[in-house]
Amino acid sequence: MDRISKILQSRIKRKIVIFFYENPQSxxxxxxxxxxxxxxxxxxxxxLEELAKDGILVAHRGSSTTGYAYTQDKxxxxxxxxxxxxxxx
Amino acid sequence: MNNLEENRDFIxxxxxxxxxxxxxxxxxSFVGETSIWWLIGEKLDKxxxxxxxxxxxxxxxxxxxxxxxxxxxxxxxxxxxxxxxxSSRPIQFNCNLYFFGMAFPIPYNGQISAxxxxxxxxxxxxxxxxxxxxxxxxxxxxxxxxEQELSKLYETVKPRAIxxxxxxxxxxLIGSTLNLEELLPRIARLSxxxxxxxxCIITLVDPIKRIILPKTFIDIDKKTANIKKMHLKLTLExxxxxxxxxxxxxxxxCVPLMDQxxxxxxxxxxxxxxxxxxxxxxxxxxxxxxxxxIAIKNAQLYEERGRMLLGSIKSLAAILDARLPDTYTHPIxxxxxxxEIGKELKLxxxxxxxxxxxxxxxxAGKIGIPDEILMKPTKLTGKEYSLIKEHPIKxxxxxxxxxxxxxxxxxxxxxxxxFDGTGYPMKLRKEQIPLGxxxxxxxxxxxxxICKRPYRGTMKINDAVEEIRKSSGTQFDPIVVKAFIxxxxxxxxxxxxxxxxxxxx
Numbered sequence: 123m124d125r126i127s128k129i130l131q132s133r134i135k136r137k138i139v140i141f142f143y144e145n146p147q148s149x150x151x152x153x154x155x156x157x158x159x160x161x162x163x164x165x166x167x168x169x170l171e172e173l174a175k176d177g178i179l180v181a182h183r184g185s186s187t188t189g190y191a192y193t194q195d196k197x198x199x200x201x202x203x204x205x206x207x208x209x210x211x
Numbered sequence: 212m213n214n215l216e217e218n219r220d221f222i223x224x225x226x227x228x229x230x231x232x233x234x235x236x237x238x239x240s241f242v243g244e245t246s247i248w249w250l251i252g253e254k255l256d257k258x259x260x261x262x263x264x265x266x267x268x269x270x271x272x273x274x275x276x277x278x279x280x281x282x283x284x285x286x287x288x289x290x291x292x293x294x295x296x297x298s299s300r301p302i303q304f305n306c307n308l309y310f311f312g313m314a315f316p317i318p319y320n321g322q323i324s325a326x327x328x329x330x331x332x333x334x335x336x337x338x339x340x341x342x343x344x345x346x347x348x349x350x351x352x353x354x355x356x357x358e359q360e361l362s363k364l365y366e367t368v369k370p371r372a373i374x375x376x377x378x379x380x381x382x383x384l385i386g387s388t389l390n391l392e393e394l395l396p397r398i399a400r401l402s403x404x405x406x407x408x409x410x411c412i413i414t415l416v417d418p419i420k421r422i423i424l425p426k427t428f429i430d431i432d433k434k435t436a437n438i439k440k441m442h443l444k445l446t447l448e449x450x451x452x453x454x455x456x457x458x459x460x461x462x463x464x465c466v467p468l469m470d471q472x473x474x475x476x477x478x479x480x481x482x483x484x485x486x487x488x489x490x491x492x493x494x495x496x497x498x499x500x501x502x503x504x505i506a507i508k509n510a511q512l513y514e515e516r517g518r519m520l521l522g523s524i525k526s527l528a529a530i531l532d533a534r535l536p537d538t539y540t541h542p543i544x545x546x547x548x549x550x551e552i553g554k555e556l557k558l559x560x561x562x563x564x565x566x567x568x569x570x571x572x573x574x575a576g577k578i579g580i581p582d583e584i585l586m587k588p589t590k591l592t593g594k595e596y597s598l599i600k601e602h603p604i605k606x607x608x609x610x611x612x613x614x615x616x617x618x619x620x621x622x623x624x625x626x627x628x629x630f631d632g633t634g635y636p637m638k639l640r641k642e643q644i645p646l647g648x649x650x651x652x653x654x655x656x657x658x659x660x661i662c663k664r665p666y667r668g669t670m671k672i673n674d675a676v677e678e679i680r681k682s683s684g685t686q687f688d689p690i691v692v693k694a695f696i697x698x699x700x701x702x703x704x705x706x707x708x709x710x711x712x713x714x715x716x
Contacts, residue, residue: 124254126553128499145370145373146407147374147377147404147405147406147495148373148374148376149284149377149380149384149405149409150218150373150376150377150380151376151380151383152420154376154379154380158369163251164554170609182384182397182400182401182404183398184384184385184386184387184388185388186383186387187247187384187387189381189384189385189401191379191384191404192404194403194404194407194431194483196483199483200477
């Protein structure tokens with residue numbers, strides 16, 4: 123199984139990735155993403171950090187908050203698109 | 212969603228509704244039969260009919276799976292339901308299979324846009340039950356319509372709420388730094404992120420020279436870009452600054468950064484999905500630009516304040532120096548050594564700033580000590596040494612009245628403490644001594660060893676480093692000693708030492 127498929131096996135990570143796939147312009151905090159995806163903030167934070175480490179998200183770190191956003195890596199975006207487009211439609 | 216789609220969504224919601232399933236169960240238990248419930252939308256064809264069952268395991272009717280029979284039932288029902296659409300009233304009927312049935316209109320948006328059919332009953336249903344059922348179905352339909360409206364509202368509001376949340380997060384991110392060198396690339400990265408662009412360039416206008424300076428350039432396809440080596444024409448920026456108007460075409464979007472006057476521009480180029488920039492992108496970048504202006508102005512003011520403060524400190528140091536050179540202040544190389552150690556220990560920006568101020572005004576407290584003691588070439592008496600030991604406290608008092616220098620006070624106060632607790636003025640030990648003071652203590656001792664003093668000559672650099680290494684854990688913090696030795700080994704402070712010696716030896 124490829125790396126992206128493995129990541130998307132996690133229900134929480136999948137929900138977060140779907141959110142960014144549908145809203146690629148979004149830059150949001152843990153609390154914001156937890157609200158949009160209906161995930162507990164503590165679980166969202168852990169998943170967001172792991173997704174950032176995996177390169178699926180970008181973490182913009184400030185002193186008072188971290189803004190998470192969708193990757194700008196074309197390869198990762200197309201891989202995710204291939205996995206999700208069928209599943210969502 | 213158009214009317215037809217809305218209507219279809221309404222019917223699907225009714226078919227999935229737990230209330231209608233519950234209503235069917237109640238009805239079946241009341242009549243003692245297993246009825247078949249059908250829902251049909253205004254298109255009135257077989258494809259748009261939805262069969263509702265209370266329990267999927269219960270067969271709709273014994274032979275219903277036979278497609279011919281299903282087809283027959285559908286044809287029969289469609290005829291009945293058409294009548295409901297015409298009359299807008301519930302009707303009862305007998306079907307070709309000698310079953311009883313009924314059909315209810317379901318109002319939606321002031322029209323009868325759906326109909327519920329119930330059939331395969333062995334007897335006619337009393338009119339009172341029929342009326343109760345009609346009311347129940349109307350209540351369910353109203354509830355579903357409200358749910359649909361709420362859902363529609365949510366779908367409309369959600370993208371705006373997500374966009375608003377993005378604007379809020381971006382605002383917090385760019386407002387959380389006062390360092391212009393950090394701020395501008397952050398604004399560029401966030402602009403690219405929000406607009407899904409490939410390139411971003413930020414320029415600032417030099418208010419004195421009245422020229423446009425490219426400050427940040429980010430190309431997501433290239434890892435690094437040295438803006439100083441780039442030959443950017445900035446034609447677009449010149450135009451935006453001259454006219455004060457936003458520039459938008461399919462590939463480029465450039466907005467002016469407007470304060471009371473234009474202070475610069477943000478340009479984003481080429482969408483990642485190769486689509487064109489839109490008016491929505493323009494609105495977003497304009498909002499981002501407005502936030503950026505505030506953050507840039509704050510950072511510029513903060514830098515200006517820093518420059519003014521440093522200027523005042525240098526003036527104060529110069530005044531002290533004029534009285535007795537190299538007694539109240541340390542040479543500039545000393546400050547560099549202190550800052551290099553601080554950097555090696557990865558101190559925060561704020562701590563580095565305090566360290567710099569403390570290093571510049573370290574011995575300001577010596578102003579109260581008579582010159583003959585400070586310049587005495589022989590050993591000091593006990594009383595004289597007591598006076599010398601007061602200078603950290605006096606120094607802290609002198610800078611204490613200057614508000615921005617307050618973080619530097621503990622560093623000035625404790626720079627003669629020793630790691631083993633035998634220093635002065637308060638005999639603090641280990642981590643009780645602020646880290647900045649531990650750094651200064653080492654740099655101060657090192658400088659004293661390699662520079663000439665009234666009471667002794669200079670020491671070779673290697674010997675001085677060895678002396679410091681030997682005093683690790685007693686006079687000096689081992690962590691600071693390690694950082695210092697790393698710097699010496701790496702040759703980072705070799706040049707500083709050479710400059711120090713040239714000037715002082």
